[in-house]
Amino acid sequence: MVVSFAGTFLAIDWGTTNRRVFLIEDGQVVRTERDGRGVTAVQDFEAEAAGIRARFGDLPMLMAGMVGSNIGWRAAPYVPAPAGIDALAAKLLRIDARTAIVPGVCAADPADVMRGEEVQLLGAVAAGLVPGDALLVQPGTHCKWVDMRGGAIAGFRTAMTGELFALLRSHGLLATQLGSEVIPGPAFAAGVEEGRKRDLAASLFGIRAARLLGQRDDADAASYASGLLIGSDVAARLEGRSGQTLYILADAALGDLYRAAIQANGCTAHRVDSHDAFVSGIIEVARR
């Protein structure tokens, strides 16, 4: 017997480094828990799931994110774009009769994949937070840029913008310069402008040269570098799309940086709460 996920169930947004559990009753979140038990911190997924059920109740469990990858509990399939809620619901990976993982979404040319973001994206539309035809961006380690059409994920592109920033901040020539907080001020804006040249390897070396020649205070270097990376990502994606409205699924801090860069490239951006979007999406998948 395959149990339905409608009614009361546990929804889990289970990523690489973080995990968030939602207890959902009749379409409402009644309890939530967030911790650092991402898939890289977990060895025994059955034991983890049993622990969650011990805390939240012995309920059906619907998961999304890297838990469904080859570094997670088990590899769920990728549904090819265009993909909507129904396509995800039809391809759930069933671990057992009351435990399942939502599939990811893939694109073939250029090759691209997502896992976890699809629930947020489709949930944002389902909740009426964004229109069914819209350009969405999910900033982060691997920033997703998504064309929604008719409420489905029509196509998307991933840029490892956040990962490049993290690499540069932790290793290599620029690491000692990039320790400061990133803020969306004049240094960030100057980086965004430089990023429009889409010449990352040269622009990045310029951060070192500017220090050696006394042209920029290191207190501004992290903001400039972030602006440069985000700015080149935004410029590549929005080339020829001036005047468009975008929707950003992000927390306030990162959302503000992307909004500033998007506006500097002649577009408008609204921020949407990504947790609300996830909950709406997983409830919609559960209902099908």
Next chain:
Amino acid sequence: MVVSFAGTFLAIDWGTTNRRVFLIEDGQVVRTERDGRGVTAVQDFEAEAAGIRARFGDLPMLMAGMVGSNIGWRAAPYVPAPAGIDALAAKLLRIDARTAIVPGVCAADPADVMRGEEVQLLGAVAAGLVPGDALLVQPGTHCKWVDMRGGAIAGFRTAMTGELFALLRSHGLLATQLGSEVIPGPAFAAGVEEGRKRDLAASLFGIRAARLLGQRDDADAASYASGLLIGSDVAARLEGRSGQTLYILADAALGDLYRAAIQANGCTAHRVDSHDAFVSGIIEVARR
């Protein structure tokens, strides 16, 4: 009394991780030694210099490279471009009467710096290996692209292409895919073509996606990634310069990769031996 470096002297190409000593008599290298005693491996530069003199003879010593930086023996100045041999010779940093460091070269807008490459570049012209008006490239951790005019360094641009490749190969998402040898074959060429889009952060994520979707064997991933990084560097530098002839100062392996990428961007490239160029350059500086 300031000793002249003409006649018999020791020339040292002293970089971050490597060092090469040349014993020069009457314009000829009579003995050379290469080791890993770059500036990051050395604490006591006076003792190192004494050791070199103990092995090679108690001779005047003329050095170039990162030995003249703030992580080296002492910080030599930067001579602003345009800069020729005379400008370098006029601004030697004298450690003592018979020990000196060649200055680096800087550019103001965009901010850029070099240390050590200037001797190779000017030496390549002095030795007749390249014309006095030419576009030169020195691939490496920090790849230099140099406009020579009238035998002087007129302007230049540094791209941290090699460093980005090293970071990606050692850390982060792609590291496990990039272990193979880089060869200038079809995967490298495909990377160069992708690099022409100048959309690094997205193209790099495509390496991960291609693996997950079974589109490319990981044996080819390092060559593709190298092609992507070198290709975007070359495309940024050669935009609108189709048909030009370039001169590459590099070893054979890296020189072949850059030559392939330069040819794919519609230009021609010749390789020049960078050690010959250094020796010619340092002899010219010593003569002034």
